[in-house]
Amino acid sequence: MTDRNQTLFERAKTLIPGGVNSPVRAFKAVGGTPRFVQRAQGAYFWDANDQRYIDYIGSWGPMILGHGHPAVLEAVQKAALDGFSFGAPTEREIELAEEIVKLVPSIEMVRLVSSGTEAGMSAIRLARGATGRKKIIKFEGCYHGHADALLVKAGSGLATFGNPTSAGVPPEVVQDTLVLEYNNVEQLEAAFAEHGAATACLMIEPIAGNMNFVRASVPFMTRCRELCTQHGALLVFDEVMTGCRVGLASAQGHYASLIPGFEPDMTVLGKVIGGGMPLAAFGGKRAVMEQLAPLGAVYQAGTLSGNPVATACGLATLRELQQPGFYEALSARTQSLVAGLTEAAHAAGIPFCGDSQGGMFGFFFFDQLPQNYATVMTTDGARFNKFYHGMLERGIYFAPALYEAGFVSSAHSAADIEATVAAAREVFAQL
Ligand code: HOZ
Numbered sequence: 001m002t003d004r005n006q007t008l009f010e011r012a013k014t015l016i017p018g019g020v021n022s023p024v025r026a027f028k029a030v031g032g033t034p035r036f037v038q039r040a041q042g043a044y045f046w047d048a049n050d051q052r053y054i055d056y057i058g059s060w061g062p063m064i065l066g067h068g069h070p071a072v073l074e075a076v077q078k079a080a081l082d083g084f085s086f087g088a089p090t091e092r093e094i095e096l097a098e099e100i101v102k103l104v105p106s107i108e109m110v111r112l113v114s115s116g117t118e119a120g121m122s123a124i125r126l127a128r129g130a131t132g133r134k135k136i137i138k139f140e141g142c143y144h145g146h147a148d149a150l151l152v153k154a155g156s157g158l159a160t161f162g163n164p165t166s167a168g169v170p171p172e173v174v175q176d177t178l179v180l181e182y183n184n185v186e187q188l189e190a191a192f193a194e195h196g197a198a199t200a201c202l203m204i205e206p207i208a209g210n211m212n213f214v215r216a217s218v219p220f221m222t223r224c225r226e227l228c229t230q231h232g233a234l235l236v237f238d239e240v241m242t243g244c245r246v247g248l249a250s251a252q253g254h255y256a257s258l259i260p261g262f263e264p265d266m267t268v269l270g271k272v273i274g275g276g277m278p279l280a281a282f283g284g285k286r287a288v289m290e291q292l293a294p295l296g297a298v299y300q301a302g303t304l305s306g307n308p309v310a311t312a313c314g315l316a317t318l319r320e321l322q323q324p325g326f327y328e329a330l331s332a333r334t335q336s337l338v339a340g341l342t343e344a345a346h347a348a349g350i351p352f353c354g355d356s357q358g359g360m361f362g363f364f365f366f367d368q369l370p371q372n373y374a375t376v377m378t379t380d381g382a383r384f385n386k387f388y389h390g391m392l393e394r395g396i397y398f399a400p401a402l403y404e405a406g407f408v409s410s411a412h413s414a415a416d417i418e419a420t421v422a423a424a425r426e427v428f429a430q431l
Pocket of ligand 1: 060
């Protein structure tokens with residue numbers, strides 16, 4: 001039988017660099033042929049050979065309700081009939097802003113943009129403009145989109161391809177980006193002692209999903225907050241992945257439940273808030289957000305910002321997430337996946353551990369969960385690749401890279417989880 005995925009990949013490679021429009025999709029890390037998606041429904045997608053997969057990527061996070069959720073589909077169809085893009089304000093933008101401000105209490109004002117990269121880049125500019133300072137602190141293995149200043153020791157595709165700092169970024173562009181080890185309180189304190197007065201912001205993935213899945217420890221997060229406050233730097237949470245994915249109030253809601261009174265100063269959102277459409281946002285305290293043009297001197301703009309079809313998709317998605325018990329059910333399903341995989345690996349004598357929060361998870365061929373990027377980097381890539389392909393052959397679609405988190409949707413059934421664990425049992429037995 002002709003492999004249509006392969007045929008399409010060859011055709012794509014003649015026109016699109018690497019055959020893909022985003023590097024990690026190319027399967028370069030795991031080898032083999034990327035699956036070209038034909039259609040998707042619920043927890044599944046079908047590739048170009050009409051082979052069905054249980055999808056644990058969900059468009060790298062946004063599809064928290066699964067593919068083609070009826071309420072979302074209806075909202076998108078209705079919005080599309082009224083027009084695709086106006087480049088003028090709409091009531092729906094206000095409704096989405098109201099929804100975001102309600103769900104994420106640290107956000108008093110929000111601006112809508114089209115991608116997580118755009119949101120992260122704009123948040124940094126705003127933090128620098130609002131504080132009048134230059135330096136930014138980020139952490140090894142955290143990925144905040146592909147804006148120049150943030151492409152230093154970054155996770156996701158940069159880690160996958162062993163190129164954590166991109167070519168094409170002049171040293172002077174990143175000279176004010178301080179890169180520290182995740183979860184390292186001593187380094188954090190030393191950096192603030194030396195550069196605190198010049199630091200505009202500290203940007204962090206509170207649960208890092210671009211070096212697989214690594215949580216910021218509570219003492220570390222507590223110190224991040226204290227030091228930012230003490231030195232007048234803004235604490236910026238990059239919740240592109242975790243926003244409304246790990247819980248309705250996002251990762252900051254989780255940390256607020258562990259650290260009394262905790263909140264970041266600014267938040268970057270994407271993925272789930274757009275429900276699968278190109279939509280992202282950044283928001284924070286009124287006094288900071290009012291520094292943005294047209295009110296303030298920090299410029300930021302976009303023709304497709306607040307797009308009417310994207311906002312309809314995001315709104316319908318956010319409304320579904322507020323159904324009672326949504327996150328309890330999603331968390332339980334995700335936990336059962338991680339527990340099932342762990343038990344199956346251990347039964348085969350394979351070191352394995354995993355973690356999850358809400359509908360986001362990660363797993364490692366380690367006995368203990370890693371705390372930073374350097375430890376994540378010691379993962380046995382060859383073993384992961386064998387596991388990956390074994391699962392793929394059995395119709396289970398995990399991220400084709402070691403450094404990416406996975407995602408479960410409300411459309412994944414108990415039977416889907418059981419089928420995944422059963423497939424893993426067979427694969428582990430062969431590793
Ligand atoms: N940077 C994204 C994962 N962390 C990949 C997005 C994509 O390829 O769609």
